[in-house]
Amino acid sequence: MNIKSIPVLDDFAPLPPCLRRKFIAAFLLSLSLTARAAPPPAKVDLTEVPLEELMYNFQVQSVYGASKHEQKLSEAPSSVTIVDGEEIDLYGHRNFAEVLESVRSLYVSNDRNYSYLGVRGFNRPGDYSSRILVLVNGHRVNENVLDSVLIGYEFPLDIDLIQRVEVIRGPSSSIYGNNAFFGVINVITKDAQALDGIKISSSYGSFDAVNTRLTYGKTFKNDLRVVVSGSYYNSPGPHSLYYPEYNTPTNQVHGGITNDTDYERYYKAFTSVFYHDFTIEASLSSRKKGIPTGSYGTIFNDRAAETTDRFAWVDVKYDHDFGDGWHVLGRASYDAYNYDGNYPLLSDTGTRFIYSDYAYGKALSSELQVTKRLFDRHTFTIGTEFKDNLKQDQGNRDNAPVPSAPYSDHRTTRNNGIYGQAEISVFKNLLVNAGIRWDHFGSFGNTTNPRVAVIYNPSETTTVKALYGRAFKAPNAYELYYSGPNNKGNRMLKPETISTYELVLEQALSKRLTFLTSVFSYEIKDLINQTLDNADGLLIYQNSDRVTAKGAEVELNGRIGGNVRGRISYTYQHTEDEMTHQDLSNSPRHLAKASVSIPLLKDKLFSSFEVLYTSRAGTLAGQYAPGHCLANLTIFSRNILSHTDASISLYNLFDTTYRYPGAGEHLQDTIEQDGRTFRAKVTVRF
Amino acid sequence: MMRRLVGMWSLRILFAIGVVIGISAPLSAETAELPEYQLKALFIFNFAKFITWPPDTFEAPDAPIIIAVLGEDPFGPALQQTLLGKSVQGHPIQIIHLASGEPVSSCHILFVARSEKDRLISTLEQVAGRAILTVGDFDRFAHRGGMINLFIEGKAIRFEINANATEKAGFKVSSKLGGLGVIVRGDVVKGSVP
Numbered sequence: 043m044n045i046k047s048i049p050v051l052d053d054f055a056p057l058p059p060c061l062r063r064k065f066i067a068a069f070l071l072s073l074s075l076t077a078r079a080a081p082p083p084a085k086v087d088l089t090e091v092p093l094e095e096l097m098y099n100f101q102v103q104s105v106y107g108a109s110k111h112e113q114k115l116s117e118a119p120s121s122v123t124i125v126d127g128e129e130i131d132l133y134g135h136r137n138f139a140e141v142l143e144s145v146r147s148l149y150v151s152n153d154r155n156y157s158y159l160g161v162r163g164f165n166r167p168g169d170y171s172s173r174i175l176v177l178v179n180g181h182r183v184n185e186n187v188l189d190s191v192l193i194g195y196e197f198p199l200d201i202d203l204i205q206r207v208e209v210i211r212g213p214s215s216s217i218y219g220n221n222a223f224f225g226v227i228n229v230i231t232k233d234a235q236a237l238d239g240i241k242i243s244s245s246y247g248s249f250d251a252v253n254t255r256l257t258y259g260k261t262f263k264n265d266l267r268v269v270v271s272g273s274y275y276n277s278p279g280p281h282s283l284y285y286p287e288y289n290t291p292t293n294q295v296h297g298g299i300t301n302d303t304d305y306e307r308y309y310k311a312f313t314s315v316f317y318h319d320f321t322i323e324a325s326l327s328s329r330k331k332g333i334p335t336g337s338y339g340t341i342f343n344d345r346a347a348e349t350t351d352r353f354a355w356v357d358v359k360y361d362h363d364f365g366d367g368w369h370v371l372g373r374a375s376y377d378a379y380n381y382d383g384n385y386p387l388l389s390d391t392g393t394r395f396i397y398s399d400y401a402y403g404k405a406l407s408s409e410l411q412v413t414k415r416l417f418d419r420h421t422f423t424i425g426t427e428f429k430d431n432l433k434q435d436q437g438n439r440d441n442a443p444v445p446s447a448p449y450s451d452h453r454t455t456r457n458n459g460i461y462g463q464a465e466i467s468v469f470k471n472l473l474v475n476a477g478i479r480w481d482h483f484g485s486f487g488n489t490t491n492p493r494v495a496v497i498y499n500p501s502e503t504t505t506v507k508a509l510y511g512r513a514f515k516a517p518n519a520y521e522l523y524y525s526g527p528n529n530k531g532n533r534m535l536k537p538e539t540i541s542t543y544e545l546v547l548e549q550a551l552s553k554r555l556t557f558l559t560s561v562f563s564y565e566i567k568d569l570i571n572q573t574l575d576n577a578d579g580l581l582i583y584q585n586s587d588r589v590t591a592k593g594a595e596v597e598l599n600g601r602i603g604g605n606v607r608g609r610i611s612y613t614y615q616h617t618e619d620e621m622t623h624q625d626l627s628n629s630p631r632h633l634a635k636a637s638v639s640i641p642l643l644k645d646k647l648f649s650s651f652e653v654l655y656t657s658r659a660g661t662l663a664g665q666y667a668p669g670h671c672l673a674n675l676t677i678f679s680r681n682i683l684s685h686t687d688a689s690i691s692l693y694n695l696f697d698t699t700y701r702y703p704g705a706g707e708h709l710q711d712t713i714e715q716d717g718r719t720f721r722a723k724v725t726v727r728f
Numbered sequence: 729m730m731r732r733l734v735g736m737w738s739l740r741i742l743f744a745i746g747v748v749i750g751i752s753a754p755l756s757a758e759t760a761e762l763p764e765y766q767l768k769a770l771f772i773f774n775f776a777k778f779i780t781w782p783p784d785t786f787e788a789p790d791a792p793i794i795i796a797v798l799g800e801d802p803f804g805p806a807l808q809q810t811l812l813g814k815s816v817q818g819h820p821i822q823i824i825h826l827a828s829g830e831p832v833s834s835c836h837i838l839f840v841a842r843s844e845k846d847r848l849i850s851t852l853e854q855v856a857g858r859a860i861l862t863v864g865d866f867d868r869f870a871h872r873g874g875m876i877n878l879f880i881e882g883k884a885i886r887f888e889i890n891a892n893a894t895e896k897a898g899f900k901v902s903s904k905l906g907g908l909g910v911i912v913r914g915d916v917v918k919g920s921v922p
Binding site: 088089091093094096097098099100101102103235265363365366367418470553554 | 763767771774778799810814843846904908
C-alpha cells in the first residue's frame with residue numbers, strides 16, 4: 043500500500059547554524075592536547091614484559107570474516123572494524139542498532155516499527171536492510187523472503203552474548219554471495235569459557251522498559267562446552283506521542299496524540315554446544331512491536347496495529363584442522379522466518395476491520411569449504427554452498443465487511459554457489475588476495491562476482507590496501523512475485539550489482555594507537571526500484587536505477603594517555619542518483635563519531651561516552667531531517683560487589699530533538715525519535 | 729513541550745570532558761593486542777627463563793640454548809623476530825627448524841607443532857630422558873605426555889604444566905611458573921631406546 047506523502051511543516055523553531063564543526067573541532071583539539079600530554083611510548087622490548095602482564099594485559103588479535111578464516115587485521119582484504127563485546131557493556135548499548143551506530147561508515151534510522159542500517163550513504167526510506175549480510179558465527183541471518191536483516195531490538199540474537207562484531211566493509215560476494223553488497227557483519231558469540239557459570243541480568247529503563255536474561259556456560263572435563271541463554275524484554279513505550287500530521291483541519295484524529303501504541307516486547311533464546319570439532323547452535327526469537335505512526339493508512343491511535351517477527355535456526359558445523367596446512371569447514375543448517383502484520387483499517391462504510399499480511403520462509407542450507415596453507419605464506423580456499431528454499435510464502439487477508447479475496451503466493455527455489463580465493467604472498471611485504479564466486483539462482487539465473495586486493499607494507503607500521511570488488515543483491519521473493527490489489531510481481535528482475543574501488547591507509551602510530559584513512563567510490567547498476575506502470579496503475583519493481591557514490595573516511599582508534607580507550611571517526615559520503623542527479627534520500631553527507639571510555643577506578647569503574655553526529659538527510663518530500671548530534675553516557679562497574687556488575691546509562695544526554703525520514707507508507711515526512719532516556723542494569727554471576 | 733536542541737553549554741561540557749581525559753592519571757593497566765604466535769613466542773621465552781635444566785646440560789655458562797620447532801611452523805617470522813639476539817639465563821637463543829617426522833637433534837626446547845598431533849607419542853619417546861623441554865599448543869598435549877601446553881582462554885594465553893613429565897626429566901620449575909600455570913598430572917612417555 044502506498045500513501046502519497048505530503049510536505050510537513052517543522053513545528054519546532056528553526057535551528058541556529060548547526061554547531062557541528064565547532065564542536066568537532068573543540069573535541070579534536072582537546073584530544074590532541076591529551077595526546078601531546080602523554081609522552082610518545084618508547085619502543086618496548088617485549089621480552090622484558092613480566093609473565094603476569096603477558097597473561098593478563100595481552101590478548102590475541104585476529105579477524106575471521108574477511109576471508110572466512112582467521113587472519114591478521116592488517117592482512118584482511120577489506121577495511122575492517124572490530125567491536126569488542128566489552129564495549130557493549132562500557133557504552134551501555136541496548137540493541138544491535140546502537141552497537142552498529144558507533145561504527146565508522148554506518149548509520150541507522152528508525153520509524154518506530156523497525157530499525158534500518160545505512161552504509162556509506164545508502165539507506166533509502168522504504169528499503170529493508172538487504173544490502174548488507176549479517177552472520178552469527180558464520181551463519182547467514184538474512185531471512186529468505188526479503189533477504190533482509192533486522193537490526194534493532196528485533197535482531198534475533200541477544201547482544202549480551204556477543205564476544206565481538208567484525209564489520210567488514212566492501213563487496214564480499216566473491217566469498218559470501220547474495221547480500222554481501224556493502225559489506226558483511228560477522229557476529230561472534232561468547233564461548234563457554236568466557237561465560238563460565240550462571241549469569242542473571244536485569245535492567246530497568248525509561249518508559250518502564252524491563253529486560254531480564256539468564257545465561258549459563260560450562261566447559262566439561264571431556265572438553266564438551268555448552269552455552270544456554272534466554273532473555274525477555276518488555277517496554278510499554280511512551281504513554282503518548284504527538285504527530286502534527288494527524289492534527290490538521292482536514293485530518294483530525296484524537297488531536298494527533300497516540301497513546302500506548304509504541305510498545306515492544308521480545309523473547310530470545312540461544313544455545314551452543316561444542317564438542318571436539320563439532321558445534322551445534324540453535325536460536326529462537328520473537329519480537330512484537332506496536333506501530334504508533336498510523337503507517338499504511340491504518341487507523342491512527344489504534345493499538346491493533348502491530349508486527350511480529352520470528353526467527354529460528356539450527357546450525358551444525360564441523361571445523362577441523364588436518365595438519366600440513368589443510369583445514370576443512372562443513373556446515374548444514376535449517377532456518378525458519380515468520381512475519382505477521384496486523385493493520386486496522388476503515389472500510390468505505392466506516393467499519394473498522396483488520397488487514398493482515400504475512401511472510402513465511404523456510405530453508406535448508408549446506409556449505410563445504412577447504413583451505414590449504416602453502417609454505418606458510420600462501421593460502422588457498424575453495425568452497426561451495428547450496429540452499430534449498432523450502433518455503434518462500436507471502437500473503438494477505440482481511441475481515442472487512444466485504445472481505446477481499448485472500449492472496450497467497452508460495453514459492454520454492456534453489457540456489458547454489460561455488461567460490462575460490464587465493465592469498466599470495468608475492469614478497470614478504472606484498473600480499474595479493476584474489477577471489478571469485480559463481481552463483482546460480484533458481485529465480486534469475488547466474489551471476490559471477492570477483493574481488494581483488496593488493497596489500498602492501500612499506501614499513502612494519504604501515505599498511506596500504508588497494509581494493510576492487512563486485513557484489514550483487516538478488517531480487518527477493520517480494521519484488522519478484524508479490525501481487526496484490528496495488529502491485530504486481532516482476533519475474534524478469536535481474537540482480538543489482540555494485541562495483542567498488544577503495545584505497546586504504548593504516549598506520550600504527552604506536553603499539554596501541556592506529557590511524558586509518560580511506561577513499562572509496564562505488565557504482566550501483568540495475569538498482570531495483572518500485573515504479574508505477576501507467577498502463578494498469580499497478581506498482582512494479584524494475585531494475586531502473588543507477589547510483590554512484592564517492593567518499594573519504596578518517597579514523598583514530600586505540601588507547602591514549604595510558605588507559606583511555608576509544609575510537610573517533612569521520613566519514614564524508616556523497617551519493618548521487620543517476621536518474622534525478624540528486625543525493626539519495628536519507629543519505630547524510632557527513633558522519634562523525636567519537637566513543638571514549640575512561641577508567642575512574644582501576645579495572646572496576648568506567649565512564650564512557652559516545653557522541654554521534656549525522657548531518658541532514660533528505661526526505662521523500664524533498665525536505666530535510668535536520669542534522670543532529672547525540673550524546674550517550676554510561677557509568678559501568680565491574681565487580682562493584684563481588685560477582686556483580688552494574689551500570690547506569692543516559693541516552694540522548696542533551697535531550698536533542700532528532701528525526702529520521704519516513705517512507706512511502708508514512709503520512710509523516712520525518713519521524714521524531716525519543717528524547718533523553720535512561721537505563722539501569724545489574725548482572726550477577728554465580 | 730519543545731525539547732532543547734544542542735546548544736553552546738553542551739559544547740562546553742564536551743570540551744570539559746576532553747580536558748578530563750587529558751588530566752586523568754594512568755591508573756589501570758591497558759590491554760594490548762598481539763598476533764597469537766608473537767605472544768606464544770614470548771611465553772616460550774618466559775618458560776626458558778623460569779625453568780632450570782638438569783646440571784651439565786649446557787657445555788658452558790654461555791653456551792647457546794637451542795629452540796627447535798618440529799613440524800609445520802605456525803610462528804612464521806614471529807619466533808625469529810621476537811627472540812633473535814636475546815639471551816636467557818646467560819645462554820644466547822638459537823632457533824632451528826625440524827621437518828615433520830625428522831629425528832630430533834640436539835636442542836633444549838622442542839616446540840611440537842599441531843601438524844605432529846598424530847605422531848605425538850613417537851616424538852615424545854624420542855626425547856624422553858634427554859633434558860628437552862617439550863612445548864605444544866594443541867588439545868591434550870600436556871595430558872598425553874608433553875610438558876607445557878599453551879592454550880587460549882577467551883582472548884588471553886594460558887598454559888598447563890605436566891608436573892609428572894617435568895619432574896621425570898629432571899627439570900626444576902620455578903614456583904612463579906607453577907603458580908601462574910595450571911598444574912596437570914599427565915602421562916609420562918618412556919623412551920623407546922633404553
